[in-house]
Amino acid sequence: MPILLFLIDTSASMNQRTHLGTTYLDIAKGAVETFMKLRARDPASRGDRYMLVTFEEPPHAIKAGWKENHATFMNELKNLQAEGLTTLGQSLRTAFDLLNLNRLVTGIDNYGQIFDSGPDFFDLRNTLTLLDIISR
Secondary structure, X not given: OOEEEEEEOOOXXXXXXXXXXXXXXXXXXXXXXXXXXXXXXXXXXXXXEEEEEEOOOOOOOEEEOOOOOHHHHHHHHHOOOXXXXXXXXXXXXXXXXXXXXXXXXXXXXXXXXXXXXXXXXXXXXXXXXXXXXXXX
């Protein structure tokens, strides 16, 4: 059951506009929406779980957890606003803490240890981080 975590930069710099007038945040939202639509077409995506995390301070950074439904995820994505600071380090830590918490809850690290059967159980976790990169 793959978990796909989307970490979205919601710092004020994401309000910058491209030459077409679209904000960086709108581009990031559009990328996630497109990914979700394309992924939904794949029969292997039936067990996927999604998380939406922003650059806000925890616990406010978690917009949609892995138990939220698709509609909640998409609604939270749509309502994201760009404000505040870029806290990349803290945001990445929050994202990986959440993924590791899921491993703890599911007991995946203990799977197969009773019978010493090795790593039979595969846990796929992916993180997609969308942020603006400013060259100085």
